[in-house]
Amino acid sequence: MKAGIVGASGYVGGELLRLLANHGDVEVTVATSNKHKDEKVARIHPDLYGLTDLKFTGRSIFDLLDDLDVVFLAVPHGTSINYVPQLMESGVRIVDMSADFRLRDPDKYPVWYGFEHPYPDLIKKFVYGMPELHREELKNARYIAVPGCIASSSIYSIAPFASLDLDNNVITVDAKVGSSGSGAELDESKVFSERYNSVRAYKPAGHRHTPEIEQEIKYATGRDVKIALSAHSVNMVRGILTTSSIFAKTDEIHGWGLLREFYSGEKFVRLIMDKKSNFKYPDPKIVVGSNFVDLGFAIDRYINRIVSFGAIDNMIKGASGNAIQSMNIMYGFNESEGLTAPSLFPV
Amino acid sequence: MKAGIVGASGYVGGELLRLLANHGDVEVTVATSNKHKDEKVARIHPDLYGLTDLKFTGRSIFDLLDDLDVVFLAVPHGTSINYVPQLMESGVRIVDMSADFRLRDPDKYPVWYGFEHPYPDLIKKFVYGMPELHREELKNARYIAVPGCIASSSIYSIAPFASLDLDNNVITVDAKVGSSGSGAELDESKVFSERYNSVRAYKPAGHRHTPEIEQEIKYATGRDVKIALSAHSVNMVRGILTTSSIFAKTDEIHGWGLLREFYSGEKFVRLIMDKKSNFKYPDPKIVVGSNFVDLGFAIDRYINRIVSFGAIDNMIKGASGNAIQSMNIMYGFNESEGLTAPSLFPV
Amino acid sequence: MKAGIVGASGYVGGELLRLLANHGDVEVTVATSNKHKDEKVARIHPDLYGLTDLKFTGRSIFDLLDDLDVVFLAVPHGTSINYVPQLMESGVRIVDMSADFRLRDPDKYPVWYGFEHPYPDLIKKFVYGMPELHREELKNARYIAVPGCIASSSIYSIAPFASLDLDNNVITVDAKVGSSGSGAELDESKVFSERYNSVRAYKPAGHRHTPEIEQEIKYATGRDVKIALSAHSVNMVRGILTTSSIFAKTDEIHGWGLLREFYSGEKFVRLIMDKKSNFKYPDPKIVVGSNFVDLGFAIDRYINRIVSFGAIDNMIKGASGNAIQSMNIMYGFNESEGLTAPSLFPV
Amino acid sequence: MKAGIVGASGYVGGELLRLLANHGDVEVTVATSNKHKDEKVARIHPDLYGLTDLKFTGRSIFDLLDDLDVVFLAVPHGTSINYVPQLMESGVRIVDMSADFRLRDPDKYPVWYGFEHPYPDLIKKFVYGMPELHREELKNARYIAVPGCIASSSIYSIAPFASLDLDNNVITVDAKVGSSGSGAELDESKVFSERYNSVRAYKPAGHRHTPEIEQEIKYATGRDVKIALSAHSVNMVRGILTTSSIFAKTDEIHGWGLLREFYSGEKFVRLIMDKKSNFKYPDPKIVVGSNFVDLGFAIDRYINRIVSFGAIDNMIKGASGNAIQSMNIMYGFNESEGLTAPSLFPV
Incomplete structure (x- = not known):
């Protein structure tokens, strides 16, 4: 299965790349970054030296959907809403790392995030990506809102x-x-x-x-x-x-x-x-x-x-790990796939 | 003026030594330590290399009071009570870094420290060494209970x-x-x-x-x-x-x-x-x-x-600094004496 | 395949346990420690909480060889020599993390390690566990001396x-x-x-x-x-x-x-x-x-x-990683088995 | 005595300010910074909160020399040469923290610093500010080139x-x-x-x-x-x-x-x-x-x-401390003035 990551040069995007490098069912084929377009992913995420030759692309994710099954949005709060409607139309599944679809009550967005939510109806289509609380819903999900750390x-x-x-x-x-x-x-x-x-x-x-x-x-x-x-x-x-x-x-x-x-x-x-x-x-x-x-x-x-x-680990169970665990449930993969590394102790 | 420190090989004792090394009115002439007796103070507190030739003594503080004006007790909770009555009798002033005389209500000791306070009447003779709250009392104090960090x-x-x-x-x-x-x-x-x-x-x-x-x-x-x-x-x-x-x-x-x-x-x-x-x-x-x-x-x-x-700084305003500031007030020294070092930034 | 680790409560032993937890061909069934005998491995190596119920044993490794294919010696320099002859007799293979069999010239031991090597002939049976230099020898090895970090x-x-x-x-x-x-x-x-x-x-x-x-x-x-x-x-x-x-x-x-x-x-x-x-x-x-x-x-x-x-990483390529990579070569496993984790970045 | 610091918002400038705050013979009255002009010094150097109300000035040091005895140049290599000739003419003494006047042989500058030294004759007027090697020269110095860390x-x-x-x-x-x-x-x-x-x-x-x-x-x-x-x-x-x-x-x-x-x-x-x-x-x-x-x-x-x-400490003996010690010698102050703080241990 093929995955794309929008905003892949940040730490959350990097952690998705790191964890998915050892995932048996998913291959990341697209990593977008405006800031680092055309640079090697491993320059910014040096843990990936020797593990991937992928480069960041500056192209729009919308032009790259043909070969993708799932898109991870590793973008700032208030930015995912600019991607989600069109991604939904394309049929691709979405794992959103931002807060844009976490709060069930759209009225919370102006209070806590400072913007009126433009797509209150779409919120309902997302499942909160916390497997221990929402496993059954995740099994039938197409869109996942990954919890904050x-x-x-x-x-x-x-x-x-x-x-x-x-x-x-x-x-x-x-x-x-x-x-x-x-x-x-x-x-x-x-x-x-x-x-x-x-x-x-x-x-x-x-x-x-x-x-x-x-x-x-x-x-x-x-x-x-x-x-x-x-x-x-x-x-x-x-x-x-x-x-x-x-x-x-x-x-x-x-x-x-x-x-x-x-x-x-x-x-x-x-x-x-x-x-x-x-x-x-x-x-x-x-x-x-x-x-x-x-x-x-x-x-x-x-x-x-x-x-x-x-x-x-704020980057794993607090972000990319729960994202992948939730995705594994959504797709019916082994729930632990890609997530079996012990902690690094001592470090 | 001459000071002795009981329990001088710990970090609180070391910080008293460090701060008093630059105090114009006080000289530390006695530093006791059972564990490190007869060793140079600077072996344990390497900040004092080149600044003092003092050695730790294993002798009892009670045998060394003749030349001392003030004794700092830098010993564990429950230990100062073993020193205070006899020190009081000797006429020396006391700055106690432990908790043994901080709580006005002796009934708190069994609850929080696990021992019955043996000298409830002596607690009243101590002033809580927080200058900002107790400056007037400190002016007339002979015994100071230095606050916890x-x-x-x-x-x-x-x-x-x-x-x-x-x-x-x-x-x-x-x-x-x-x-x-x-x-x-x-x-x-x-x-x-x-x-x-x-x-x-x-x-x-x-x-x-x-x-x-x-x-x-x-x-x-x-x-x-x-x-x-x-x-x-x-x-x-x-x-x-x-x-x-x-x-x-x-x-x-x-x-x-x-x-x-x-x-x-x-x-x-x-x-x-x-x-x-x-x-x-x-x-x-x-x-x-x-x-x-x-x-x-x-x-x-x-x-x-x-x-x-x-x-x-837990070692200064949270311990030895408040001890010295309170002592300065007690003796009528310049309240800031020994305490004017800026913080070390960046470190 | 079953492995035992002698001296498993130290950091090198812990790292072997951590890496082998994800090794498809090897299971650690014995972990000895005198200091921590009968305690859970995960108490000392908390990265293994939830991943193993193994306990340290205080029994002699020699009493436990029946079910073991390979023994890792994670013991101090000068100690492996006490294990190796008897282990060799038993037919078990050995991966020695100490320096006892690293130096081809036995005369170096008195100079650098302070002891006369008691088994100069056994040194020749060990291969220096650095795959990039000794891969061919490792393929035929039975005993590996893992390089120092x-x-x-x-x-x-x-x-x-x-x-x-x-x-x-x-x-x-x-x-x-x-x-x-x-x-x-x-x-x-x-x-x-x-x-x-x-x-x-x-x-x-x-x-x-x-x-x-x-x-x-x-x-x-x-x-x-x-x-x-x-x-x-x-x-x-x-x-x-x-x-x-x-x-x-x-x-x-x-x-x-x-x-x-x-x-x-x-x-x-x-x-x-x-x-x-x-x-x-x-x-x-x-x-x-x-x-x-x-x-x-x-x-x-x-x-x-x-x-x-x-x-x-001194614990991996500098110790347990090279040990496992060398062992993989010795047994004809996939050389990367158990060693594919990317580095943890940033940390 | 009054001192000015050019480039006072950097770490070297900050350390001069920190150390001179406790110097009995010198008062810093001018601290220049283009980047932080008109801001309080303590915003950038928070160790000085409560110790000074000085603000950075964006004015040229040349307009402020009337009230200054000594100027510290805490500017990048290649920049001090732009200040020194005019400062010398004004009669003010100079302590240069940069490398511009450290090397006695002007021919070293193109090789190591990439510029032809424009004032080779002025180099001779500087003394290398390392008291242990150049104390006698420093006694007669007017210009000090402070060593690199x-x-x-x-x-x-x-x-x-x-x-x-x-x-x-x-x-x-x-x-x-x-x-x-x-x-x-x-x-x-x-x-x-x-x-x-x-x-x-x-x-x-x-x-x-x-x-x-x-x-x-x-x-x-x-x-x-x-x-x-x-x-x-x-x-x-x-x-x-x-x-x-x-x-x-x-x-x-x-x-x-x-x-x-x-x-x-x-x-x-x-x-x-x-x-x-x-x-x-x-x-x-x-x-x-x-x-x-x-x-x-x-x-x-x-x-x-x-x-x-x-x-x-690269900021003290490796920069501002040697600067002040050398300045003390140049002016005949107590050589240790402002420099008696013990190290901060442990930290």
């Missing part, structure tokens, strides 16, 4: 607990994110000397993943919660840890039970419970390079709080 | 806002701490390959700085708040960022007004408000090496939340 | 140039190595706060890989060179860069020609020549996670010097 | 040994440099995600500090040596380690004797000889933040080589 870690770690009797419907989420989450574009604040060793609150309030998390918690549990999300960049390239404070009374046994039940049979979800390990709680260090989401929690008895952790 | 950053960033009308008396604090906060002792989880690139939730609930923060917020504002603190180690050596969610309605102008008023005239408090800088919010990167605490906040209008940040 | 990077980058007319038979090699190269054992100098940001000359002279490099340059080119090797630990976990100064006159075209010819058809050797990339010369950053060795050079016309670079 | 570390560590009987007059120097050495200017290869964890050979041959090192070795010892310098960026912000291979026969006692004699009485030179410390050889980690140069060596008996190390 912080949203993924938050949803995975909150959903199993949101059905508890909450003392407070506000859930505080503190996210620590590697630099790859903010892309490859040039900006003075990204210069190594300015960025190294920093803990940078880049979006302390109003983060756009907020409505996405609320939507999926509602979907999974029927509960209306409000998410108080603050996002920080920390001194690493890959990985996210989200720390969520859920104000409810429970104990360890019940908590683990909730997680086990919620994720029964899920092969990319790991519960981190070994207090004798150096890694007592989920830690991005031990997931980078893999499609795993690691989950765990602590109980704060002093104020009846569950401190719930999610750790993912 | 996470506690300091939390108190500085929460106190000005705690007088607002709170929607919820629970304040969530997420702390990101450098590795120096966990000391120099050997432990497999500290091995570089195991620790590099990690975001480690080392104390997600039940952190011992909790009652200290609550106590000082009460002291500063009269408010009873509950602190939901989660502490993480991040991939750096020095520095703390605390991110606190205070659920109250305010706006930017009022918020900055509260900070300005609360810290009027304080020379070690900086308000970080320049949105055109690479450093839009407090960031440990720009305080390391200095005695500054950087404060700033964002308003979350979606859920009436103030996201308040405090950034400090 | 710095040795590998040095040999790969020097051998093609050593046939030139040298102005000086001394070749200076400066190695920069990640922390994983010094293992997981506890040691105060490895504590994160002591190690972070350092550039540590850990073996400036007398490095044990010296005779190994000289031996293989001799093997490849017939030349007797002397290697002036200095090894440094730098601020990262994985990867090696070696910078070698070869004093000879050549130009870029001839230099690239030598490299191309020497490594013709080698799929794990990449020549880094793209001066428009962010990665103009080999850099460990772009090989970590892969089995590639990246090679490149600069010409110093001022003193007729070739500055030749080799970059590898 | 890699050159400094190399000269300090090679000069004491260059008087030995050399087997080979080529000395190999391998430099590992922090990112601050390549400045604050924007460039895709500096983006954090591209740069983190890398070991980047940025100037493997033809480095411009080469003739500067050769000149000063000649000056110090009368010897003509050739320097084979290769420079690498490593994963840190501040600091340089140079590893130099000097091919000569000596032993430890004689070697230490040479160093002690050469640097007798020098308070900013430290000899690192404590093999029981975590820091057995010079390491940038233990000098950052200070004006120290740390020196040490190992003897390679196998090939009669001295492996000599120099470690400095």
Whole structure:
């Protein structure tokens, strides 16, 4: 099967290329980039030196659809909407990495993304690409809206607990994110000397993943919660840890039970419970390079709080990995195809 | 004036030595260490190579008091109580870096530290060494209990806002701490390959700085708040960022007004408000090496939340810097003596 | 095919486990560790959480040979010699990660390793596990001595140039190595706060890989060179860069020609020549996670010097990757089996 | 005394501002920057928040000389020559951070810097600002040419040994440099995600500090040596380690004797000889933040080589620190004024 990637010179596009290089059922034959057109893909994504001779093309994806089965849109928010209607008409399937079709309620777009959604009817045709919550829908999907990275870690770690009797419907989420989450574009604040060793609150309030998390918690549990999300960049390239404070009374046994039940049979979800390990709680260090989401929690008895952790590789389970896992389900491939690499430890 | 440091081979002791090396009024003449007795201080604290020929002594501090004016106790929690009564009798002044005399209410010790406080009456003789809140008391102090590092950053960033009308008396604090906060002792989880690139939730609930923060917020504002603190180690050596969610309605102008008023005239408090800088919010990167605490906040209008940040060098404003600043006040020295180094930027 | 790993709780053992987890022809059924016996492998190697339920065994490998085809010895130098004779008798094949059978000349052992080699005759039965130089021998091997990490990077980058007319038979090699190269054992100098940001000359002279490099340059080119090797630990976990100064006159075209010819058809050797990339010369950053060795050079016309670079993941092409590639050749498996993961970029 | 800094928004200019903020005899009253004119200095150099209200000026330095005693030129190579003649005429003293007046032989400029030096006669008026080698000249200087950072570390560590009987007059120097050495200017290869964890050979041959090192070795010892310098960026912000291979026969006692004699009485030179410390050889980690140069060596008996190390903070002893120390000598100030901060350890 043949795939094209629009916006393939960014980090998300690069990660799709990297993962699909080892996918038995998919070959990437088109990678578009205006900025790097006619350059070798491996110049920008040096992990692919020796693995591909593909070049970025500056041609329009619409001129290249004849040989493509699926198109990945690895473009900024607000840009996918310019591609989707015509792609749909062509009959190609779509995996959209942007936020443009994630929110079921079109009225959220002006509030959180600053634009009126031009195709509210098309949103319904997309399935939210989180296999653990939407596997059945994905089986019949043609269009996938891949979740946001912080949203993924938050949803995975909150959903199993949101059905508890909450003392407070506000859930505080503190996210620590590697630099790859903010892309490859040039900006003075990204210069190594300015960025190294920093803990940078880049979006302390109003983060756009907020409505996405609320939507999926509602979907999974029927509960209306409000998410108080603050996002920080920390001194690493890959990985996210989200720390969520859920104000409810429970104990360890019940908590683990909730997680086990919620994720029964899920092969990319790991519960981190070994207090004798150096890694007592989920830690991005031990997931980078893999499609795993690691989950765990602590109980704060002093104020009846569950401190719930999610750790993912933001580029894999937080983006391209979930995209591929969802695509595998959509096409009926082995769900793990292309995603079996262990994490790279230590690194 | 002559000072002795008990437990001088740890990082807190080392930082006292480093800062006092440039203090015009104090000379450190005694540095005790059982583990490193008779070794040169500069072997363990290599920043002091060429600056001191002092050796660690294995002798008891009690045999060395004749020539000392002040003793710094840089020992673990639960250990200072073994020194304080006899030191008091000797007439020497005490700056205690441990938690043993921080909590005014002795009943908190069994709950949070796991021991019954043996000298509840002596607690009253200590002043909490946070100059911005306790300057007048410090002028008449003989004994100083230096605040905890996470506690300091939390108190500085929460106190000005705690007088607002709170929607919820629970304040969530997420702390990101450098590795120096966990000391120099050997432990497999500290091995570089195991620790590099990690975001480690080392104390997600039940952190011992909790009652200290609550106590000082009460002291500063009269408010009873509950602190939901989660502490993480991040991939750096020095520095703390605390991110606190205070659920109250305010706006930017009022918020900055509260900070300005609360810290009027304080020379070690900086308000970080320049949105055109690479450093839009407090960031440990720009305080390391200095005695500054950087404060700033964002308003979350979606859920009436103030996201308040405090950034400090955990070893300086979070420990040895506040110790020295408090000592300066106690002795009537220039309050900034020994503390005027700018941060080291970039590093 | 079934494999056992002796000393499986170290980083080299862990990397064998990680890579073999995705090997289609080999299953690891035995992993020994005295220190961690009866503990789950995934506690120590958390990348394997969810991928294996294997536990470390404290039993002797000699009691477990019935079901094993091949034994990997991931033990310290001087220890493999205690295993090899009895393993040979049993008929099992051996892949030795230590230096005990790397040096063809037994007289080198007392000089460089401090022990008289007890089994000089057995050395001849081992093939040096560097496929690009010893592929034909490996096809008929039963016992493989896997090259050292710095040795590998040095040999790969020097051998093609050593046939030139040298102005000086001394070749200076400066190695920069990640922390994983010094293992997981506890040691105060490895504590994160002591190690972070350092550039540590850990073996400036007398490095044990010296005779190994000289031996293989001799093997490849017939030349007797002397290697002036200095090894440094730098601020990262994985990867090696070696910078070698070869004093000879050549130009870029001839230099690239030598490299191309020497490594013709080698799929794990990449020549880094793209001066428009962010990665103009080999850099460990772009090989970590892969089995590639990246090679490149600069010409110093001022003193007729070739500055030749080799970059590898010390754990893969510098240890477990070459072990597996050599094993694949020995058994006639697909030479790339288990080794096709691209590097993890960016990380 | 009043100082102006031309090009004050770069890292070298920032470091001058940082160090002079604590200098008792000098006040910086002018800081020029075209790019950041009229912006607060503290926006670009956030270490100076709260310490200065100075703004960058876009005015010409020539219009501001009336109130200045000394001008620091923190501008790129090839630019200082545009300032020096007119500044000299004005009577102001000059501390030039660029390379434009470092090389005594004007014929070196076309070869190494690509321009014909327009003022060969003015070169003679400058003293090379390395106090340990040129103190007497500095006492009578009016114009100082501050050494390059890699050159400094190399000269300090090679000069004491260059008087030995050399087997080979080529000395190999391998430099590992922090990112601050390549400045604050924007460039895709500096983006954090591209740069983190890398070991980047940025100037493997033809480095411009080469003739500067050769000149000063000649000056110090009368010897003509050739320097084979290769420079690498490593994963840190501040600091340089140079590893130099000097091919000569000596032993430890004689070697230490040479160093002690050469640097007798020098308070900013430290000899690192404590093999029981975590820091057995010079390491940038233990000098950052200070004006120290740390020196040490190992003897390679196998090939009669001295492996000599120099470690400095590239921004201090490698640039602004030597500038200030030299200026202190020129003006007869206390030579250590402004330079007494210990290194920041650990960081």
